[in-house]
Amino acid sequence: AQSVTQPDIHITVSEGASLELRCNYSYGATPYLFWYVQSPGQGLQLLLKYFSGDTLVQGIKGFEAEFKRSQSSFNLRKPSVHWSDAAEYFCAVLNAGGTSYGKLTFGQGTILTVHP
Amino acid sequence: DGGITQSPKYLFRKEGQNVTLSCEQNLNHDAMYWYRQDPGQGLRLIYYSQIVNDFQKGDIAEGYSVSREKKESFPLTVTSAQKNPTAFYLCASRTRGYGDTQYFGPGTRLTVL
Numbered sequence: 001a002q003s004v005t006q007p008d009i010h011i012t013v014s015e016g017a018s019l020e021l022r023c024n025y026s027y028g029a030t031p032y033l034f035w036y037v038q039s040p041g042q043g044l045q046l047l048l049k050y051f052s053g054d055t056l057v058q059g060i061k062g063f064e065a066e067f068k069r070s071q072s073s074f075n076l077r078k079p080s081v082h083w084s085d086a087a088e089y090f091c092a093v094l095n096a097g098g099t100s101y102g103k104l105t106f107g108q109g110t111i112l113t114v115h116p
Numbered sequence: 117d118g119g120i121t122q123s124p125k126y127l128f129r130k131e132g133q134n135v136t137l138s139c140e141q142n143l144n145h146d147a148m149y150w151y152r153q154d155p156g157q158g159l160r161l162i163y164y165s166q167i168v169n170d171f172q173k174g175d176i177a178e179g180y181s182v183s184r185e186k187k188e189s190f191p192l193t194v195t196s197a198q199k200n201p202t203a204f205y206l207c208a209s210r211t212r213g214y215g216d217t218q219y220f221g222p223g224t225r226l227t228v229l
Contacts, residue, residue, distance in 0.1 A: 009156070034217070043120075043206055043220040044159075090158060102147050102166065102210055103174070104218055106158040 002027045004091050006107035013081050014115045021076040021110050023091035032094035033074040034104070035065055037087045044090065050074060061085070086114045119143065120221035122207050127226045129201075137192045137224045139207030147210040148190035149218065152176060152203045159206065165190055194226065201228045 003026045013019055025031055032051050036044040048059025055067040065076045074091060088109045095103040120141045129135045139148065147166050151159040161174030165184040179198025184190050190209075194201045204225050208218040 036220075041204075041223070041225070043122075043222045044208075046217060046219070049217060102216065102218075103161060103164065104149075104159075106160075108156060108158040 002031075002093050002095060002105050004093050004105055004107035006089075006091055006110050008110050009108070010111045010113065012113040012115060015083050016080050019076075019078045019081045019085070019112070021089050021091075021112070023074045023076065023107060024072050025074060025091070025093045026072065027093050029097065031067075031074075032096055033065075033067060034092045034094070035059065035063070035074075035076050036090045036092065037061075038090065038109075039087050047076070047089075081112075081114055083114045083116065086112055088112070120207060120209055120219060122205075122221040122224050125222065125224060127224055129226070129228050131228055132196045134196060135194050135201075135226065137194070137205055137207075137226070139190045139192065139221060140188055141190075141207075141209045141221075142188060143209055143211075143219065144187070145209035145219075146187070146212050148184070149208040149210070150174075150180075150182065150190070150192045151206045151208065153206060153223075154203050162192065162205075201226060 005024045034049045035047040038044045047063050048057050050057045050067045057065050063078050088111050090109050091107040092104045123138045149164040150162040160176050163182040165171035181193045206223045207221040210218045
């Protein structure tokens with residue numbers, strides 16, 4: 001069965017510092033991977049996705065993620081964090097086969113706090 | 117504007133009552149999903165529907181029911197059999213084919229008193 005692990009429950013960074021949120025996945029074939037962001041009490045917004053091709057994916061709000069097959073990872077990065085980036089971040093893998101096609105399996109989320 | 121709407125934003129019910137959460141989309145998406153979110157547990161799939169008049173159980177379907185009579189609508193009923201219904205509920209819909217992505221509604225927070 002597919003799974004996603006986000007090892008860091010909570011990360012705190014200073015405004016202007018760089019950020020890396022970790023995501024490890026388990027999936028039997030080439031994965032389709034996503035990062036979503038959620039502000040408190042809101043729905044999820046798609047940041048970026050990886051389906052194939054270039055392993056470095058650019059997203060909205062200055063975020064990028066790198067797919068590393070050898071490490072089963074899809075880490076999210078941002079060179080300089082803004083206070084408005086404080087939110088919860090979710091990594092997800094898509095089930096791309098069989099009768100369960102289209103199901104997303106989510107990690108448990110990483111809460112990002114940004115200090116001024 | 118195209119999007120997914122969920123109503124109401126906040127919902128309060130007494131224990132033992134059934135309650136129905138609304139989800140509507142005007143994105144012309146075929147597939148729709150219901151998730152439950154609890155602190156520290158990420159999102160867990162309750163039910164999903166790939167097409168009208170068809171739906172499948174997700175990972176935590178017990179105590180929930182759904183219908184899909186129209187492409188635009190996928191209501192979720194939280195029944196009295198759900199032992200711990202207080203949670204944040206998110207609806208999503210998805211395009212089909214290569215590059216498909218799930219888009220989420222704003223959520224409904226259900227509190228059972």
